[in-house]
Amino acid sequence: MSEDAPPLTDEPLVRRHTDAVRAAARLAKVAGSALGDAQLTLPQYRVLVFLDGGPRPATEVATLIGVTPSTVTSMVDGLTARNLVLRTPDSEDRRRVMLSLTEQGRASLARGDDVVAERLEFILGYADPADAERALDGLEILKLAMDLALADILVESADPTP
Secondary structure (H helix, E strand, O other), X not given: OOOOOOOOXXXXXXXXXXXXXXXXXXXXXXXXXXXXXXXXXXXXXXXXHHHOOOOEEHHHHHHHHOOOHHHHHHHHHHXXXXXXXEEEEOOOOOOOEEEEEOHHHXXXXXXXXXXXXXXXXXXXXXXXXXXHHXXXXXXXXXXXXXXXXXXXXXXXXXXXXX
């Protein structure tokens, strides 16, 4: 959706968006609660998820999860102390810190994925099987849209022009 898009005025559509956002907020709470079984917090899990694709600069991780660089530093301190994340200097710019998952970090992320998936499967068990499948399809579509939006955000944040 572009910045020039008109505000939503269709009341039923606004209600659907509100319901969807509230469901997403509740789902985040469910995920956060489940992650306790994997000894992870939701913010820690988000860091691991964004590092799963390969090493990233710490500043990029901060942008991706929507926190300040100092906040991501504090979060990563705990993850490095648990040997889940590795910090290394960037080979191209030694002032920049690169973050990557360790093998233990990958295992912890996989455990987090498992406990969240189990909780989601439990909740979807209350839905009609066809509706549960549609809900999963919708979540996959939402993930793809968020990936595209994040790619745009990263491009914008890396653009040195004012």
